[in-house]
Amino acid sequence: xxxxxxxxxxxxxxxxxxxxxxxxxxxxxxxxxxxxxxxxxxxxxxxxxxxxxxxxxxxxxxxxxxx
Numbered sequence: 001x002x003x004x005x006x007x008x009x010x011x012x013x014x015x016x017x018x019x020x021x022x023x024x025x026x027x028x029x030x031x032x033x034x035x036x037x038x039x040x041x042x043x044x045x046x047x048x049x050x051x052x053x054x055x056x057x058x059x060x061x062x063x064x065x066x067x
Contacts (some may be wrong), residue, residue, distance in 0.1 A: 009037045 010031055012018070017036070021028045027046055029039045041049060 008037065 013029060017033045018032050019030050026040050028061060029041065031037045031039070
């Protein structure tokens with residue numbers, strides 16, 4: 001599946017509650033507690049999210065270091 005089913009945004013601070021639950025074929029990541037945002041990802045999807053998040057963190061830190 002290469003489509004977005006729902007479009008939404010969340011803001012994550014360093015204190016934001018983040019939890020996860022592993023199911024046989026996917027992982028559920030909950031951001032912001034019970035009334036927050038839930039993401040379901042396959043193993044490949046989660047690996048892609050981690051890869052892109054790592055790149056984004058590096059870019060953010062590089063930008064901060066330039067200032």
